[in-house]
Amino acid sequence: MSVTNNLEGNASNGHPTSAGHLRREALRSRSVAPLHIVIAIYPGGTLLDFAGPSEVFHRLPNTIIRFASREGGPVTLEYGVVFGRTDRLAEIEKTDLLLVPGAPDMTAAMTPEFLAQIRRLAESAKHVTSVCTGSLALAAAGILKGKRSACHWALVNKLAEYGAIPVADRFAEDDNGRFMSGGGVTSGIDFALRVAEKLKGRASAEFAQLIIEYDPAPPFHSGHPRNASPEVIAMVENLLPGATKGLASIPGVR
Amino acid sequence: MSVTNNLEGNASNGHPTSAGHLRREALRSRSVAPLHIVIAIYPGGTLLDFAGPSEVFHRLPNTIIRFASREGGPVTLEYGVVFGRTDRLAEIEKTDLLLVPGAPDMTAAMTPEFLAQIRRLAESAKHVTSVCTGSLALAAAGILKGKRSACHWALVNKLAEYGAIPVADRFAEDDNGRFMSGGGVTSGIDFALRVAEKLKGRASAEFAQLIIEYDPAPPFHSGHPRNASPEVIAMVENLLPGATKGLASIPGVR
Numbered sequence: 001m002s003v004t005n006n007l008e009g010n011a012s013n014g015h016p017t018s019a020g021h022l023r024r025e026a027l028r029s030r031s032v033a034p035l036h037i038v039i040a041i042y043p044g045g046t047l048l049d050f051a052g053p054s055e056v057f058h059r060l061p062n063t064i065i066r067f068a069s070r071e072g073g074p075v076t077l078e079y080g081v082v083f084g085r086t087d088r089l090a091e092i093e094k095t096d097l098l099l100v101p102g103a104p105d106m107t108a109a110m111t112p113e114f115l116a117q118i119r120r121l122a123e124s125a126k127h128v129t130s131v132c133t134g135s136l137a138l139a140a141a142g143i144l145k146g147k148r149s150a151c152h153w154a155l156v157n158k159l160a161e162y163g164a165i166p167v168a169d170r171f172a173e174d175d176n177g178r179f180m181s182g183g184g185v186t187s188g189i190d191f192a193l194r195v196a197e198k199l200k201g202r203a204s205a206e207f208a209q210l211i212i213e214y215d216p217a218p219p220f221h222s223g224h225p226r227n228a229s230p231e232v233i234a235m236v237e238n239l240l241p242g243a244t245k246g247l248a249s250i251p252g253v254r
Numbered sequence: 255m256s257v258t259n260n261l262e263g264n265a266s267n268g269h270p271t272s273a274g275h276l277r278r279e280a281l282r283s284r285s286v287a288p289l290h291i292v293i294a295i296y297p298g299g300t301l302l303d304f305a306g307p308s309e310v311f312h313r314l315p316n317t318i319i320r321f322a323s324r325e326g327g328p329v330t331l332e333y334g335v336v337f338g339r340t341d342r343l344a345e346i347e348k349t350d351l352l353l354v355p356g357a358p359d360m361t362a363a364m365t366p367e368f369l370a371q372i373r374r375l376a377e378s379a380k381h382v383t384s385v386c387t388g389s390l391a392l393a394a395a396g397i398l399k400g401k402r403s404a405c406h407w408a409l410v411n412k413l414a415e416y417g418a419i420p421v422a423d424r425f426a427e428d429d430n431g432r433f434m435s436g437g438g439v440t441s442g443i444d445f446a447l448r449v450a451e452k453l454k455g456r457a458s459a460e461f462a463q464l465i466i467e468y469d470p471a472p473p474f475h476s477g478h479p480r481n482a483s484p485e486v487i488a489m490v491e492n493l494l495p496g497a498t499k500g501l502a503s504i505p506g507v508r
Binding site for chain 1: 308339459
Protein backbone atom coordinates (compact mmCIF):
# COMPACT_ATOMS: atom_id res chain seq x y z
CA MET A 1 0.00 0.00 0.00
CA SER A 2 1.17 3.49 -0.65
CA VAL A 3 -0.15 6.42 1.24
CA THR A 4 1.94 9.00 -0.54
CA ASN A 5 -0.42 10.02 -3.31
CA ASN A 6 -1.12 13.31 -1.64
CA LEU A 7 2.36 13.89 -0.39
CA GLU A 8 5.03 13.86 -2.93
CA GLY A 9 4.00 15.90 -5.89
CA ASN A 10 5.19 12.88 -7.82
CA ALA A 11 4.72 13.74 -11.45
CA SER A 12 3.76 10.20 -12.32
CA ASN A 13 0.45 10.56 -10.55
CA GLY A 14 -0.02 14.30 -10.48
CA HIS A 15 -1.84 14.54 -7.15
CA PRO A 16 -1.47 17.73 -5.17
CA THR A 17 0.79 17.94 -2.16
CA SER A 18 -0.49 18.05 1.41
CA ALA A 19 -0.29 20.85 3.92
CA GLY A 20 2.41 22.12 6.22
CA HIS A 21 6.07 21.33 6.13
CA LEU A 22 5.50 18.48 3.72
CA ARG A 23 4.15 20.95 1.20
CA ARG A 24 7.21 23.11 1.68
CA GLU A 25 9.46 20.10 1.23
CA ALA A 26 7.67 19.08 -1.91
CA LEU A 27 7.84 22.60 -3.30
CA ARG A 28 11.53 22.80 -2.56
CA SER A 29 12.00 19.45 -4.20
CA ARG A 30 10.03 20.57 -7.23
CA SER A 31 12.11 23.68 -7.60
CA VAL A 32 14.93 21.47 -8.85
CA ALA A 33 14.60 19.32 -11.94
CA PRO A 34 12.78 16.04 -11.37
CA LEU A 35 14.68 12.76 -11.27
CA HIS A 36 13.85 10.77 -14.41
CA ILE A 37 14.02 7.00 -14.16
CA VAL A 38 13.65 4.56 -17.06
CA ILE A 39 13.06 0.89 -16.30
CA ALA A 40 13.96 -1.02 -19.48
CA ILE A 41 12.07 -4.31 -19.65
CA TYR A 42 11.86 -7.09 -22.23
CA PRO A 43 9.99 -10.35 -22.91
CA GLY A 44 10.72 -13.08 -20.40
CA GLY A 45 11.83 -10.70 -17.64
CA THR A 46 11.13 -11.31 -13.96
CA LEU A 47 8.36 -9.10 -12.52
CA LEU A 48 9.74 -8.81 -9.00
CA ASP A 49 13.17 -7.68 -10.27
CA PHE A 50 11.59 -4.31 -11.08
CA ALA A 51 8.38 -4.34 -9.00
CA GLY A 52 10.49 -3.95 -5.85
CA PRO A 53 12.53 -1.00 -7.09
CA SER A 54 9.62 0.75 -8.83
CA GLU A 55 7.57 0.56 -5.62
CA VAL A 56 10.39 2.33 -3.76
CA PHE A 57 11.05 4.89 -6.51
CA HIS A 58 7.37 5.80 -6.88
CA ARG A 59 7.39 6.96 -3.26
CA LEU A 60 10.28 9.40 -3.68
CA PRO A 61 9.65 13.12 -4.11
CA ASN A 62 9.92 14.73 -7.52
CA THR A 63 10.63 11.51 -9.38
CA ILE A 64 9.23 10.42 -12.76
CA ILE A 65 9.31 6.73 -13.62
CA ARG A 66 8.79 5.33 -17.11
CA PHE A 67 8.60 1.68 -18.04
CA ALA A 68 9.95 1.12 -21.52
CA SER A 69 10.58 -1.76 -23.89
CA ARG A 70 11.85 -2.25 -27.40
CA GLU A 71 8.41 -2.44 -29.00
CA GLY A 72 6.39 -0.46 -26.44
CA GLY A 73 2.95 -1.63 -25.30
CA PRO A 74 2.40 -4.70 -23.14
CA VAL A 75 5.35 -7.02 -22.49
CA THR A 76 4.96 -10.71 -21.71
CA LEU A 77 7.25 -11.51 -18.82
CA GLU A 78 8.35 -14.80 -17.25
CA TYR A 79 5.48 -17.23 -16.54
CA GLY A 80 3.33 -15.42 -19.12
CA VAL A 81 2.71 -12.46 -16.81
CA VAL A 82 1.72 -9.45 -18.93
CA PHE A 83 3.00 -6.03 -17.85
CA GLY A 84 2.40 -2.57 -19.25
CA ARG A 85 1.67 -0.19 -21.19
CA THR A 86 5.35 0.50 -21.74
CA ASP A 87 6.89 3.29 -23.81
CA ARG A 88 9.19 2.55 -26.73
CA LEU A 89 12.83 2.79 -25.73
CA ALA A 90 13.70 4.45 -29.05
CA GLU A 91 11.33 7.31 -28.21
CA ILE A 92 13.11 8.18 -24.96
CA GLU A 93 15.81 10.75 -25.58
CA LYS A 94 17.61 10.41 -22.26
CA THR A 95 17.18 9.64 -18.59
CA ASP A 96 18.90 10.40 -15.31
CA LEU A 97 18.80 6.81 -14.13
CA LEU A 98 18.55 3.67 -16.23
CA LEU A 99 17.50 0.41 -14.57
CA VAL A 100 17.78 -2.93 -16.36
CA PRO A 101 16.14 -5.85 -14.49
CA GLY A 102 16.87 -9.52 -15.07
CA ALA A 103 15.40 -12.73 -16.47
CA PRO A 104 15.99 -16.48 -16.44
CA ASP A 105 16.17 -16.29 -20.23
CA MET A 106 18.20 -13.34 -21.47
CA THR A 107 17.57 -13.96 -25.17
CA ALA A 108 15.39 -10.86 -25.62
CA ALA A 109 17.70 -8.70 -23.51
CA MET A 110 20.74 -9.76 -25.51
CA THR A 111 19.38 -8.79 -28.93
CA PRO A 112 21.48 -6.13 -30.69
CA GLU A 113 18.46 -3.80 -30.75
CA PHE A 114 17.84 -3.92 -26.99
CA LEU A 115 21.55 -3.65 -26.20
CA ALA A 116 21.86 -0.64 -28.53
CA GLN A 117 19.01 1.14 -26.75
CA ILE A 118 20.35 0.58 -23.25
CA ARG A 119 23.87 1.54 -24.42
CA ARG A 120 22.51 4.79 -25.87
CA LEU A 121 20.55 5.67 -22.72
CA ALA A 122 23.45 4.65 -20.46
CA GLU A 123 25.88 6.96 -22.23
CA SER A 124 24.08 10.11 -21.08
CA ALA A 125 22.58 8.76 -17.84
CA LYS A 126 23.95 9.93 -14.51
CA HIS A 127 23.29 6.50 -13.03
CA VAL A 128 23.44 3.14 -14.80
CA THR A 129 21.83 0.43 -12.69
CA SER A 130 20.58 -3.12 -12.74
CA VAL A 131 18.94 -5.80 -10.66
CA CYS A 132 19.64 -9.52 -10.98
CA THR A 133 20.88 -10.64 -14.40
CA GLY A 134 20.18 -7.19 -15.83
CA SER A 135 23.87 -6.53 -15.16
CA LEU A 136 24.75 -9.16 -17.76
CA ALA A 137 22.90 -7.15 -20.41
CA LEU A 138 24.67 -3.95 -19.36
CA ALA A 139 27.97 -5.83 -19.44
CA ALA A 140 27.20 -7.34 -22.85
CA ALA A 141 26.44 -3.83 -24.09
CA GLY A 142 30.02 -2.91 -23.17
CA ILE A 143 29.00 -0.50 -20.43
CA LEU A 144 30.54 -2.26 -17.42
CA LYS A 145 34.12 -2.88 -18.54
CA GLY A 146 36.26 -2.87 -15.41
CA LYS A 147 33.27 -1.93 -13.24
CA ARG A 148 32.20 -3.70 -10.08
CA SER A 149 28.73 -5.17 -10.43
CA ALA A 150 26.32 -7.46 -8.61
CA CYS A 151 24.10 -10.12 -10.19
CA HIS A 152 21.96 -13.08 -9.16
CA TRP A 153 24.17 -15.51 -7.19
CA ALA A 154 23.65 -18.21 -9.83
CA LEU A 155 25.35 -16.19 -12.57
CA VAL A 156 27.40 -13.49 -10.86
CA ASN A 157 30.75 -14.84 -12.05
CA LYS A 158 29.59 -14.76 -15.66
CA LEU A 159 30.05 -10.99 -15.46
CA ALA A 160 33.79 -11.53 -15.84
CA GLU A 161 33.25 -13.05 -19.27
CA TYR A 162 31.92 -9.65 -20.40
CA GLY A 163 34.74 -7.67 -18.77
CA ALA A 164 32.93 -6.56 -15.60
CA ILE A 165 34.11 -7.27 -12.05
CA PRO A 166 31.75 -9.69 -10.26
CA VAL A 167 30.71 -8.69 -6.75
CA ALA A 168 28.95 -11.48 -4.86
CA ASP A 169 26.96 -9.08 -2.67
CA ARG A 170 23.38 -7.87 -2.49
CA PHE A 171 24.46 -4.42 -3.68
CA ALA A 172 27.47 -3.12 -5.59
CA GLU A 173 28.59 0.35 -6.58
CA ASP A 174 31.36 1.80 -8.71
CA ASP A 175 32.49 5.25 -9.88
CA ASN A 176 30.89 6.89 -6.84
CA GLY A 177 27.37 5.77 -7.73
CA ARG A 178 27.43 6.15 -11.48
CA PHE A 179 27.09 2.35 -11.48
CA MET A 180 24.83 0.67 -8.91
CA SER A 181 23.47 -2.85 -8.99
CA GLY A 182 21.52 -5.35 -6.96
CA GLY A 183 21.81 -9.12 -6.65
CA GLY A 184 18.96 -11.51 -7.46
CA VAL A 185 15.25 -10.60 -7.60
CA THR A 186 14.34 -9.42 -4.07
CA SER A 187 17.74 -7.71 -3.75
CA GLY A 188 16.12 -5.01 -5.86
CA ILE A 189 14.34 -3.70 -2.76
CA ASP A 190 17.57 -3.24 -0.80
CA PHE A 191 19.23 -1.86 -3.95
CA ALA A 192 16.45 0.69 -4.44
CA LEU A 193 16.61 1.91 -0.84
CA ARG A 194 20.34 2.55 -1.29
CA VAL A 195 19.73 4.36 -4.57
CA ALA A 196 16.96 6.37 -2.87
CA GLU A 197 19.29 7.45 -0.08
CA LYS A 198 21.97 8.51 -2.53
CA LEU A 199 19.67 10.49 -4.81
CA LYS A 200 16.95 11.76 -2.45
CA GLY A 201 18.43 11.62 1.04
CA ARG A 202 18.05 9.26 3.93
CA ALA A 203 14.70 10.54 5.25
CA SER A 204 13.04 9.95 1.88
CA ALA A 205 14.51 6.46 1.68
CA GLU A 206 13.42 5.60 5.22
CA PHE A 207 9.95 6.99 4.53
CA ALA A 208 9.62 4.70 1.49
CA GLN A 209 10.83 1.74 3.57
CA LEU A 210 8.22 2.45 6.24
CA ILE A 211 5.34 2.81 3.78
CA ILE A 212 6.17 -0.50 2.07
CA GLU A 213 6.59 -2.07 5.53
CA TYR A 214 9.99 -3.45 4.63
CA ASP A 215 10.71 -5.05 7.98
CA PRO A 216 11.62 -8.47 6.61
CA ALA A 217 11.14 -11.62 8.66
CA PRO A 218 11.69 -14.61 6.39
CA PRO A 219 10.47 -17.82 8.01
CA PHE A 220 13.52 -19.75 6.74
CA HIS A 221 17.18 -18.98 6.30
CA SER A 222 17.46 -20.13 2.70
CA GLY A 223 17.94 -16.94 0.70
CA HIS A 224 21.51 -17.55 -0.41
CA PRO A 225 23.54 -20.67 -1.22
CA ARG A 226 25.77 -20.02 1.81
CA ASN A 227 22.73 -20.66 4.03
CA ALA A 228 20.57 -23.10 2.08
CA SER A 229 20.29 -26.74 3.14
CA PRO A 230 22.15 -29.45 1.19
CA GLU A 231 18.77 -30.74 -0.05
CA VAL A 232 17.84 -27.37 -1.55
CA ILE A 233 21.33 -26.82 -2.95
CA ALA A 234 21.04 -30.21 -4.66
CA MET A 235 17.69 -29.19 -6.18
CA VAL A 236 19.37 -26.10 -7.66
CA GLU A 237 22.52 -27.82 -8.88
CA ASN A 238 20.49 -30.57 -10.55
CA LEU A 239 18.60 -27.91 -12.43
CA LEU A 240 21.43 -25.47 -13.08
CA PRO A 241 24.87 -27.04 -12.87
CA GLY A 242 27.44 -24.51 -11.69
CA ALA A 243 24.87 -22.20 -10.12
CA THR A 244 26.32 -22.37 -6.64
CA LYS A 245 29.65 -21.24 -8.14
CA GLY A 246 27.94 -18.32 -9.87
CA LEU A 247 28.44 -19.96 -13.25
CA ALA A 248 25.04 -21.27 -14.28
CA SER A 249 24.06 -21.35 -17.93
CA ILE A 250 20.90 -19.63 -19.13
CA PRO A 251 19.76 -18.78 -22.67
CA GLY A 252 21.36 -15.65 -24.05
CA VAL A 253 24.36 -15.68 -21.71
CA ARG A 254 27.69 -16.91 -23.02
CA MET B 255 15.35 -14.34 -11.91
CA SER B 256 13.75 -17.73 -11.95
CA VAL B 257 15.58 -20.78 -13.03
CA THR B 258 12.68 -23.15 -12.53
CA ASN B 259 11.15 -23.13 -15.96
CA ASN B 260 12.49 -26.56 -16.69
CA LEU B 261 11.95 -27.95 -13.26
CA GLU B 262 8.53 -27.76 -11.92
CA GLY B 263 6.10 -28.89 -14.53
CA ASN B 264 4.28 -25.73 -13.56
CA ALA B 265 1.13 -25.69 -15.60
CA SER B 266 1.32 -21.92 -15.98
CA ASN B 267 4.31 -22.25 -18.28
CA GLY B 268 4.00 -25.79 -19.53
CA HIS B 269 7.72 -26.56 -19.78
CA PRO B 270 8.81 -30.15 -19.34
CA THR B 271 10.49 -31.29 -16.14
CA SER B 272 14.20 -32.05 -15.87
CA ALA B 273 15.90 -35.36 -15.30
CA GLY B 274 16.54 -37.47 -12.22
CA HIS B 275 14.92 -37.20 -8.87
CA LEU B 276 13.48 -33.82 -9.74
CA ARG B 277 11.52 -35.45 -12.52
CA ARG B 278 10.27 -38.05 -10.10
CA GLU B 279 9.30 -35.36 -7.62
CA ALA B 280 7.45 -33.44 -10.27
CA LEU B 281 5.65 -36.54 -11.46
CA ARG B 282 4.63 -37.40 -7.95
CA SER B 283 3.44 -33.85 -7.47
CA ARG B 284 1.50 -33.97 -10.73
CA SER B 285 -0.20 -37.17 -9.74
CA VAL B 286 -2.26 -35.12 -7.31
CA ALA B 287 -4.54 -32.30 -8.39
CA PRO B 288 -2.74 -29.01 -9.00
CA LEU B 289 -3.05 -26.14 -6.53
CA HIS B 290 -5.15 -23.38 -8.12
CA ILE B 291 -4.47 -19.82 -6.98
CA VAL B 292 -6.51 -16.76 -7.95
CA ILE B 293 -5.05 -13.32 -7.33
CA ALA B 294 -7.97 -10.88 -7.41
CA ILE B 295 -6.80 -7.40 -8.39
CA TYR B 296 -8.59 -4.10 -9.00
CA PRO B 297 -7.86 -0.54 -10.16
CA GLY B 298 -5.58 1.41 -7.85
CA GLY B 299 -3.99 -1.68 -6.29
CA THR B 300 -0.35 -1.84 -5.24
CA LEU B 301 1.84 -3.88 -7.61
CA LEU B 302 4.27 -5.17 -5.00
CA ASP B 303 1.46 -6.48 -2.78
CA PHE B 304 0.97 -9.31 -5.26
CA ALA B 305 4.25 -9.29 -7.22
CA GLY B 306 6.02 -10.69 -4.15
CA PRO B 307 3.58 -13.55 -3.55
CA SER B 308 3.11 -14.39 -7.23
CA GLU B 309 6.88 -14.67 -7.67
CA VAL B 310 7.00 -17.21 -4.82
CA PHE B 311 3.90 -19.14 -5.95
CA HIS B 312 5.10 -19.38 -9.56
CA ARG B 313 8.12 -21.35 -8.32
CA LEU B 314 6.10 -24.02 -6.51
CA PRO B 315 5.48 -27.42 -8.09
CA ASN B 316 2.12 -28.20 -9.64
CA THR B 317 0.63 -24.78 -9.03
CA ILE B 318 -1.56 -22.77 -11.41
CA ILE B 319 -1.83 -19.02 -10.85
CA ARG B 320 -4.47 -16.80 -12.43
CA PHE B 321 -4.68 -13.04 -12.15
CA ALA B 322 -8.28 -11.89 -12.26
CA SER B 323 -10.25 -8.66 -12.03
CA ARG B 324 -13.84 -7.55 -12.24
CA GLU B 325 -13.65 -6.51 -15.90
CA GLY B 326 -10.79 -8.71 -17.07
CA GLY B 327 -8.06 -7.38 -19.37
CA PRO B 328 -5.47 -4.84 -18.26
CA VAL B 329 -5.89 -3.19 -14.85
CA THR B 330 -4.50 0.25 -14.02
CA LEU B 331 -2.86 0.03 -10.64
CA GLU B 332 -1.51 2.68 -8.26
CA TYR B 333 0.75 5.26 -9.94
CA GLY B 334 -0.80 4.43 -13.31
CA VAL B 335 1.08 1.14 -13.58
CA VAL B 336 -0.76 -1.13 -16.02
CA PHE B 337 -0.90 -4.86 -15.24
CA GLY B 338 -2.37 -7.77 -17.09
CA ARG B 339 -4.05 -9.51 -19.09
CA THR B 340 -6.31 -10.59 -16.26
CA ASP B 341 -9.21 -13.00 -16.40
CA ARG B 342 -12.74 -11.95 -15.42
CA LEU B 343 -13.53 -12.94 -11.85
CA ALA B 344 -17.08 -13.90 -12.83
CA GLU B 345 -15.69 -16.51 -15.24
CA ILE B 346 -13.75 -18.35 -12.55
CA GLU B 347 -15.88 -21.07 -11.01
CA LYS B 348 -13.72 -21.77 -7.98
CA THR B 349 -10.18 -21.79 -6.66
CA ASP B 350 -8.17 -23.54 -3.96
CA LEU B 351 -6.56 -20.34 -2.75
CA LEU B 352 -7.86 -16.80 -3.09
CA LEU B 353 -5.45 -13.89 -2.59
CA VAL B 354 -6.67 -10.30 -2.32
CA PRO B 355 -3.87 -7.70 -2.31
CA GLY B 356 -4.17 -4.10 -1.06
CA ALA B 357 -4.28 -0.51 -2.21
CA PRO B 358 -3.99 3.02 -0.80
CA ASP B 359 -7.44 3.68 -2.26
CA MET B 360 -9.88 0.83 -1.66
CA THR B 361 -12.77 2.36 -3.61
CA ALA B 362 -12.62 -0.20 -6.43
CA ALA B 363 -12.11 -3.10 -4.01
CA MET B 364 -15.10 -2.04 -1.92
CA THR B 365 -17.64 -2.00 -4.75
CA PRO B 366 -20.51 -4.46 -4.22
CA GLU B 367 -19.55 -6.25 -7.45
CA PHE B 368 -15.94 -6.91 -6.41
CA LEU B 369 -16.95 -7.89 -2.88
CA ALA B 370 -19.58 -10.28 -4.27
CA GLN B 371 -16.98 -12.00 -6.45
CA ILE B 372 -14.41 -12.47 -3.69
CA ARG B 373 -17.17 -13.63 -1.30
CA ARG B 374 -18.31 -16.21 -3.85
CA LEU B 375 -14.78 -17.51 -4.46
CA ALA B 376 -13.94 -17.45 -0.74
CA GLU B 377 -16.92 -19.62 0.13
CA SER B 378 -15.56 -22.66 -1.70
CA ALA B 379 -11.82 -21.89 -1.38
CA LYS B 380 -9.67 -23.99 0.92
CA HIS B 381 -7.58 -20.94 1.74
CA VAL B 382 -8.72 -17.32 1.91
CA THR B 383 -5.75 -14.97 1.99
CA SER B 384 -4.73 -11.35 1.69
CA VAL B 385 -1.76 -9.01 1.73
CA CYS B 386 -1.81 -5.47 3.06
CA THR B 387 -5.24 -3.78 3.01
CA GLY B 388 -6.67 -6.66 0.99
CA SER B 389 -7.84 -7.98 4.37
CA LEU B 390 -10.15 -4.98 4.69
CA ALA B 391 -11.94 -6.04 1.50
CA LEU B 392 -12.28 -9.62 2.75
CA ALA B 393 -13.57 -8.26 6.06
CA ALA B 394 -16.00 -5.91 4.32
CA ALA B 395 -17.27 -8.89 2.34
CA GLY B 396 -18.20 -10.49 5.65
CA ILE B 397 -15.67 -13.30 5.34
CA LEU B 398 -13.45 -12.51 8.34
CA LYS B 399 -15.97 -12.18 11.18
CA GLY B 400 -14.17 -13.20 14.34
CA LYS B 401 -11.06 -14.19 12.37
CA ARG B 402 -7.51 -13.07 13.15
CA SER B 403 -6.06 -11.07 10.29
CA ALA B 404 -3.03 -8.96 9.43
CA CYS B 405 -3.06 -5.71 7.45
CA HIS B 406 -0.75 -2.79 6.68
CA TRP B 407 0.34 -1.22 10.00
CA ALA B 408 -1.36 2.05 9.07
CA LEU B 409 -4.84 0.49 8.97
CA VAL B 410 -4.64 -2.78 10.86
CA ASN B 411 -7.01 -1.69 13.63
CA LYS B 412 -9.67 -0.77 11.10
CA LEU B 413 -10.25 -4.51 10.72
CA ALA B 414 -12.19 -4.43 13.99
CA GLU B 415 -14.75 -2.11 12.44
CA TYR B 416 -15.62 -4.93 10.03
CA GLY B 417 -15.74 -7.60 12.72
CA ALA B 418 -12.30 -9.14 12.18
CA ILE B 419 -9.60 -9.45 14.85
CA PRO B 420 -6.62 -7.20 14.06
CA VAL B 421 -3.20 -8.82 14.36
CA ALA B 422 -0.34 -6.32 14.24
CA ASP B 423 2.14 -8.85 12.84
CA ARG B 424 3.72 -9.54 9.48
CA PHE B 425 1.71 -12.74 9.14
CA ALA B 426 -1.52 -13.99 10.71
CA GLU B 427 -3.39 -17.26 10.49
CA ASP B 428 -6.73 -18.57 11.72
CA ASP B 429 -8.76 -21.78 11.44
CA ASN B 430 -5.61 -23.82 10.92
CA GLY B 431 -4.65 -22.03 7.72
CA ARG B 432 -8.02 -21.54 6.11
CA PHE B 433 -7.33 -17.84 6.69
CA MET B 434 -3.81 -16.49 6.14
CA SER B 435 -2.76 -12.90 5.71
CA GLY B 436 0.28 -10.68 5.41
CA GLY B 437 0.96 -7.16 6.66
CA GLY B 438 1.88 -4.26 4.37
CA VAL B 439 3.28 -4.56 0.85
CA THR B 440 6.63 -6.39 1.23
CA SER B 441 5.14 -8.60 3.96
CA GLY B 442 3.63 -10.46 1.05
CA ILE B 443 6.96 -12.20 0.44
CA ASP B 444 7.17 -13.56 4.00
CA PHE B 445 3.46 -14.41 3.84
CA ALA B 446 3.91 -16.34 0.60
CA LEU B 447 6.83 -18.37 1.95
CA ARG B 448 4.67 -19.42 4.92
CA VAL B 449 1.80 -20.31 2.60
CA ALA B 450 4.24 -22.24 0.40
CA GLU B 451 5.50 -24.26 3.36
CA LYS B 452 1.98 -25.10 4.48
CA LEU B 453 0.73 -26.14 1.05
CA LYS B 454 3.84 -27.52 -0.67
CA GLY B 455 6.27 -28.39 2.10
CA ARG B 456 9.35 -26.75 3.50
CA ALA B 457 11.83 -27.81 0.80
CA SER B 458 9.68 -26.23 -1.93
CA ALA B 459 9.35 -23.03 0.09
CA GLU B 460 13.08 -22.85 0.79
CA PHE B 461 13.84 -23.54 -2.87
CA ALA B 462 11.65 -20.58 -3.89
CA GLN B 463 13.34 -18.38 -1.29
CA LEU B 464 16.77 -19.31 -2.65
CA ILE B 465 15.85 -18.68 -6.27
CA ILE B 466 14.45 -15.23 -5.50
CA GLU B 467 17.53 -14.58 -3.34
CA TYR B 468 15.41 -13.51 -0.39
CA ASP B 469 18.26 -12.85 1.98
CA PRO B 470 17.14 -9.38 3.01
CA ALA B 471 19.62 -6.76 4.16
CA PRO B 472 17.79 -3.42 4.40
CA PRO B 473 20.24 -0.52 4.75
CA PHE B 474 18.02 1.17 7.36
CA HIS B 475 15.87 0.01 10.22
CA SER B 476 12.74 1.89 9.23
CA GLY B 477 10.30 -0.77 8.09
CA HIS B 478 7.80 -0.44 10.92
CA PRO B 479 6.61 2.46 13.11
CA ARG B 480 8.19 0.81 16.17
CA ASN B 481 11.61 1.34 14.56
CA ALA B 482 11.22 4.45 12.39
CA SER B 483 12.80 7.75 13.42
CA PRO B 484 10.63 10.54 14.88
CA GLU B 485 11.23 12.56 11.70
CA VAL B 486 9.87 9.80 9.49
CA ILE B 487 6.98 9.09 11.87
CA ALA B 488 6.09 12.78 11.68
CA MET B 489 6.10 12.63 7.87
CA VAL B 490 3.61 9.77 8.03
CA GLU B 491 1.36 11.26 10.69
CA ASN B 492 1.19 14.56 8.85
CA LEU B 493 0.01 12.72 5.80
CA LEU B 494 -2.18 10.10 7.44
CA PRO B 495 -3.32 11.09 10.91
CA GLY B 496 -3.80 8.01 13.09
CA ALA B 497 -1.58 5.79 10.93
CA THR B 498 0.84 4.93 13.70
CA LYS B 499 -2.14 3.72 15.76
CA GLY B 500 -3.31 1.56 12.85
CA LEU B 501 -6.28 3.84 12.28
CA ALA B 502 -5.47 5.83 9.15
CA SER B 503 -8.24 6.89 6.80
CA ILE B 504 -8.12 5.96 3.14
CA PRO B 505 -10.84 6.13 0.48
CA GLY B 506 -13.23 3.21 0.58
CA VAL B 507 -12.54 2.26 4.20
CA ARG B 508 -15.02 3.27 6.89
